[in-house]
Amino acid sequence: MFTTRPELTGTFGMVASTHWLASAAGMATLEAGGNAFDAAVAAGFTLQVVEPHLNGPGGEVPVLFARAEGTDAGRPVVLSAQGVAPAAASIEAFTDLGLPLVPGTGLLAATVPGAVGGWLTLLRDHGTMPLDAVLRFAIGYAEDGHPMVPRAAATVASVADHFRAHWPTSAATWLAGDGTPPAGGALFRNPALAATYRRLLEEARGPSREAQIDAALAAWYSGFVAEAVDAFCREPVMDDSGSEHAGFLTGQDMAAWTPRYEAPVTLDWRGWTLAKAGPWSQGPALLQALAVLDGLPASGPAGYPGGVAGADLVHASVEAVKLAMADREAWYGDAAGVPVDDLLSAGYADQRRALVGERADRELRPGSPGGRPPVLPRFVTEASSRGRPSAQTLAGVGEPTVDTRGTTRGDTCHVDVVDRWGNLVSATPSGGWLQSSPVIPSLGFALGTRAQMFWLEPGLPNSLAPGRRPRTTLTPSLALRGGVPTLAFGTPGGDQQEQWQLCFWLAHTVGGLDLQAAIDAPAWHTTSFPSSFYPREATPGEVVVESRLGDATIAELRRRGHEVTVSDAWSLGRLSAVSRDPDSGLLRAGANPRGMQGYAAGR
Structure with a gap:
């Protein structure tokens, strides 16, 4: 590629x-x-x-x-x-x-x-x-x-x-x-x-x-x-x-x-262990999406014909993300009792995987981990009943969509470092x-x-309360291979962070692309769930894709019912990544060319 x-x-x-x-x-x-x-x-x-x-x-x-x-x-x-x-x-x-x-x-x-x-x-x-x-x-x-x-x-x-x-x-x-x-x-x-x-x-x-x-x-x-x-x-x-x-x-x-120092939440995935911050972040959503994808044929090597994700993989990943983000709305927050173990269990992934069909789904469908009934914020359910407002498309390089009053929908930066001793850092x-x-x-x-x-409604995992952390979109990643810390990566992008990281992860681990090629690979995301940013809009069914996915893939996604917004060829994500081979000690790095700003350095 x-x-x-x-x-x-x-x-x-x-x-x-x-x-x-x-x-x-x-x-x-x-x-x-x-x-x-x-x-x-x-x-x-x-x-x-x-x-x-x-x-x-x-x-x-x-x-x-x-x-x-x-x-x-x-x-x-x-x-x-x-x-x-x-x-x-x-x-x-x-x-x-x-x-x-x-x-x-x-x-x-x-x-x-x-x-x-x-x-x-x-x-x-x-x-x-x-x-x-x-x-x-x-x-x-x-x-x-x-x-x-x-x-x-x-x-x-x-x-x-x-x-x-x-x-x-x-x-x-x-x-x-x-x-x-x-x-x-x-x-x-x-x-x-x-x-x-x-x-x-x-x-x-x-x-x-x-x-x-x-x-x-x-x-x-x-x-x-x-x-x-x-x-x-x-x-x-x-x-x-x-x-x-x-x-x-x-x-x-x-x-x-x-x-505060905390243990991460983790998922074992095809020889890797991926670590993320807990449910006060949106980090577990990437793990949930991967758990759903793990049992779908589209997530195999055939999902990358010619080194570019095909329609089957894009469709499956988008539908898995919708399910994970629905659970984010119902279950994530800096509150006691978030059922992380149940959300990441194999049995629950099986239940959620069964909801992935051949057609794009437009509903917000949180699950019932451990049999608990989900509760969505009243603002979301009321918006759904009247037809949620359409958000401005959040296509871009992970930099802010800003209106004239400064309202910002998703922006940040990222840094990854690996040294000759094997220390790994990922920060957002x-x-x-x-x-x-x-x-x-x-x-x-x-x-x-x-x-x-925060939601201004009591009784939710992400309800506003003094001394509580807001459920953030910031979500660095660190992965182990064979139990050894190997890979650090991340991206800006608000609600798109987990989705663009999913694109990179699949390109690297399934598509077999090296770090730079996986960063360069065409990306996509969905806005079919409530934004984490004021005024909390959503665009049900929308999938934003880089044009480099190809006309045939875009046409097939539309045939399956996705509302496809075609973005510029190099417009989605600002990923960076570093890695260390646990056997040879060889270090690697890549950084995003989109926006002509991110760079890797090393020797």
């Missing part, structure tokens, strides 16, 4: 991410003697600066990793740096404001910003370098400037009027003195953010590397950053409800929060988008809006 680039191979280290400068920062860290954790943190902070429309210090990051040495060697671990809902953020509080959904912009949707806490915790516990060694790249790009990628410039332009009219601190940060948005490729600086990073270094004092990082954590969550966040959230700002609201987030909320930082919320002027960044993913 044609590939846009070679799959990188080497023995020293590999970094792959959604931006070339982040990959370069990670690789420079490896070259300086750092390990995969040091490199991931350097890349992660760099992404906050160079992809500000996709993530920022006010956002969050889930990390999946496996250490090569130590008591937990070879065991995949999740580091959840997803912030929680503030103590004052209750369903009743939103009801009192007359809001049926959490707005997608502004201060009401802010959860505790977890990204910096996650990166610092990863560095402290598993890295080897001091904070200044990994933060220097982000400081340099914020202080001296970086070329603003065209998509970031376009995002600023799309919300420039909103900034001028309602968010003057964002206008001061992102627009020129005459009020014009930056041009793509122009050098852009964020001196306030650089000053925040520099102050973090000044406060990082202590007798050891670990103590210094602890001091930085304290400065962020109990010190000058928390104080600035608290003060800013007390003043009302415009959000996409059409009214001004103050935020719920306080410095006390920040001081009470810490990242997101949130705190430049368009999500006004810039806090003394800090140079905006808060996130992840709370928009």
Whole structure:
């Protein structure tokens, strides 16, 4: 199959991410003697600066990793740096404001910003370098400037009027003195953010590397950053409800929060073990879809005629995803009692597989794991009864679909690292988008809006509750082969993340394509379930495909009842991946060519 680039191979280290400068920062860290954790943190902070429309210090990051040495060697671990809902953020509080959904912009949707806490915790516990060694790249790009990628410039332009009219601190940060948005490729600086990073270094004092990082954590969550966040959230700002609201987030909320380590959920699949974050993410949906596909003939090698997925495989995978995402709506959330074991059991997969027919299904069909009756959010069932509104097609390279008020449907970034010792890291930082919320002027960044993913209805696994994590779309992946950590991968894309990862996984494990070829392979996804983003739309029956799937496959999908939207040939997904052969130790990497932004580096 044609590939846009070679799959990188080497023995020293590999970094792959959604931006070339982040990959370069990670690789420079490896070259300086750092390990995969040091490199991931350097890349992660760099992404906050160079992809500000996709993530920022006010956002969050889930990390999946496996250490090569130590008591937990070879065991995949999740580091959840997803912030929680503030103590004052209750369903009743939103009801009192007359809001049926959490707005997608502004201060009401802010959860505790977890990204910096996650990166610092990863560095402290598993890295080897001091904070200044990994933060220097982000400081340099914020202080001296970086070329603003065209998509970031376009995002600023799309919300420039909103900034001028309602968010003057964002206008001061992102627009020129005459009020014009930056041009793509122009050098852009964020001196306030650089000053925040520099102050973090000044406060990082202590007798050891670990103590210094602890001091930085304290400065962020109990010190000058928390104080600035608290003060800013007390003043009302415009959000996409059409009214001004103050935020719920306080410095006390920040001081009470810490990242947490967790065991992943896993699925054994044809000699592989795929690990994902738990049901507070959408990670188990990929495992559920694979479990359904495992018993379908379409998921065999014949599903890839000529190295490109055929209609049988695309149809089967789309129908499996619909079933998994229906279960996501009914069962997933940061609540006690989510029946993960039943959802991933072989018997339940058999039941769900039997629902995959020859024709496309348009209904949202959650199952009954362990005999429990499913309960969908009232908003979803009411929308279904009146004919759910059609969403704007979410085709694109996993970057934001943004309206003029900053409402964003699915965007993030990603980084994967493997080092010569065999440490593997996969991380998907997101949130705190430049368009999500006004810039806090003394800090140079905006808060996130992840709370928009909660339902304002009691009794659901994803109901809003103080101290609860919203069910996020962020979903890094780590896979073991023969019990040995082998592969790390992921993509931006909101609700499409699991689907584009499924395309990659099938191309690599079933189609036999190498990492780069599997990333390059034509992709697809469905929007036939409620979006996780405000205003929670769906397009029943829709399948979005890259035109490279071919006219015959597209025609066959339409014959089977799919509403096919044909996207540009290179338009879906921003995957990256790294791997380590457990026998030879050979390292590999690939990154997405779509959007001309993601790159892998290694030797």
